Amino acid sequence: MTVTVGVDVGPSSTDAVLLDAGRPVLAVKVPSRPGDAVGSLVGAVTRLPADQRARAGALAVGLRVAARAVTGRSGLARVGVLRIGGAAADTVRPLFGWPEELRAAVCAGVANVAGGTGLAPLDGAPLDRAAIAAFGAELAGRAEAFAVSSVFAPVDGAQERDAARILRAHVGPEVPILLSGAVGALGLVQRENATVLDAALSVLVARVADELTAATPGLGLAPDADVLVTRHDGTLMSLDYLRRQPGLSLGSGPACTLRGAGLLAGLRAAVVVDVGERRARVGVLSGGYPREAAPGERIGGVPVSLRFPDLLTVDADDHRGIAEAADRMQPAADRLPVVLVGGGAPRVPDAALAGFDVVRPGHGDVAGAFGAAASPVGGGAERIVHRSDALDAVRDEVRELARASAVRAGADPRRVRTVLDPEEFVPYLPGAVLLRARAFGPPSPL
Numbered sequence: 001m002t003v004t005v006g007v008d009v010g011p012s013s014t015d016a017v018l019l020d021a022g023r024p025v026l027a028v029k030v031p032s033r034p035g036d037a038v039g040s041l042v043g044a045v046t047r048l049p050a051d052q053r054a055r056a057g058a059l060a061v062g063l064r065v066a067a068r069a070v071t072g073r074s075g076l077a078r079v080g081v082l083r084i085g086g087a088a089a090d091t092v093r094p095l096f097g098w099p100e101e102l103r104a105a106v107c108a109g110v111a112n113v114a115g116g117t118g119l120a121p122l123d124g125a126p127l128d129r130a131a132i133a134a135f136g137a138e139l140a141g142r143a144e145a146f147a148v149s150s151v152f153a154p155v156d157g158a159q160e161r162d163a164a165r166i167l168r169a170h171v172g173p174e175v176p177i178l179l180s181g182a183v184g185a186l187g188l189v190q191r192e193n194a195t196v197l198d199a200a201l202s203v204l205v206a207r208v209a210d211e212l213t214a215a216t217p218g219l220g221l222a223p224d225a226d227v228l229v230t231r232h233d234g235t236l237m238s239l240d241y242l243r244r245q246p247g248l249s250l251g252s253g254p255a256c257t258l259r260g261a262g263l264l265a266g267l268r269a270a271v272v273v274d275v276g277e278r279r280a281r282v283g284v285l286s287g288g289y290p291r292e293a294a295p296g297e298r299i300g301g302v303p304v305s306l307r308f309p310d311l312l313t314v315d316a317d318d319h320r321g322i323a324e325a326a327d328r329m330q331p332a333a334d335r336l337p338v339v340l341v342g343g344g345a346p347r348v349p350d351a352a353l354a355g356f357d358v359v360r361p362g363h364g365d366v367a368g369a370f371g372a373a374a375s376p377v378g379g380g381a382e383r384i385v386h387r388s389d390a391l392d393a394v395r396d397e398v399r400e401l402a403r404a405s406a407v408r409a410g411a412d413p414r415r416v417r418t419v420l421d422p423e424e425f426v427p428y429l430p431g432a433v434l435l436r437a438r439a440f441g442p443p444s445p446l
Helices: 037-045 065-072 100-106 129-139 158-171 188-219 239-244 252-265 319-328 364-374 391-408
Strands: 003-009 013-020 023-031 056-062 079-084 107-113 145-150 177-179 226-230 236-238 270-275 279-286 311-315 338-341 377-386 417-420 432-441
Touching: 003 037, 003 252, 003 364, 013 037, 013 364, 023 037, 023 364, 037 188, 056 188, 056 252, 056 364, 065 188, 079 129, 079 158, 079 188, 100 107, 100 188, 107 129, 129 158, 145 158, 145 188, 158 177, 177 188, 188 226, 188 239, 226 239, 226 252, 236 239, 252 270, 252 279, 252 338, 252 364, 270 319, 279 319, 311 319, 338 364, 377 391, 391 417, 391 432
Parallel strands: 003 056, 056 226, 079 107, 079 145, 145 177, 270 338
Antiparallel strands: 003 013, 013 023, 226 236, 236 377, 270 279, 279 311, 377 432, 417 432
């Protein structure tokens, strides 16, 4: 079944498109319902023709509730923040540098206990189980979720898993416990921040996922249609995967708009200008996917280890600013066409972008919904190893981990392809190298 419905729930309007074999058949745009993402989705999807909807085997949704919760400091769970590292990991305390109002909204308590693993098996320290038990007992009934972060957890996550078991014995089976090893980045502080945001979003995202699951049978789609949501790299994931890592949906709106703009324009490399009512966001499409920002990206004022699209934001009515941003985002080696999309794109005259090859694709006002519907399910994996290790074997292992990640996210296991990124040296670990693989595949068949 090749019919897909894509939805982009924006702050002012919700867009829905119906694709058949990857081609847009129909698009609708309805006003969004403030504070009701699922209700907005239902209002848009049910405007599509019933006979066409009944053939849709997948629903791909751009949900921005996570980003709005972080930037608006609302709907966030109170989190117990457990760091494993002791005195060796106490130079920068947990939640240091967070905006005060966000920290106050999220933090239920903080502890740094002895322990931590290393790049080599003998580099670790024993885990202080008693301190973890005391922390769990102290916050039982007060913390709505926990975030556990250990030194070198992406290399060896055993102590994080042990800590989770100890906490679980005190807080019960229903409280979410998020582990930083799943985030992937080696640096402790930004990985910890991302894990805390995951935990803070876990209750809200689970509620929205439940609402979406409950609403899906009433949308008139094909029986057992897949329900997928967008993620920050321009790919999709299942609702179960979203529940495990809510932070992957941060930045997903711009990512799918960038991807949708390129697909509609028939371009894999372009500068994309998404013009909304009040602001315009300018990004770069490379190889059909959003170019990532440099490390150290912030969400809601918090530096995190997640990889977001590289964006510049300007006033939507500042046409000179839009032109300057489009020029700044051009890669040094080439001059890319500029794709104009978004509901405000008609307000930007071609004269404002003189000197650029400007493309205005059809259905550009619903590029985000199209990008959601036309994107594959994604996954990824990272490993940090010594260069002296058997790198060929590790490369194969990372590819397989990325493939497995995509399958867990909802991809068809028979049709997943993997891409190994160029190797990166780790500057603070002499002799170490970062191996990163990404995987893509269509949704698993009905």
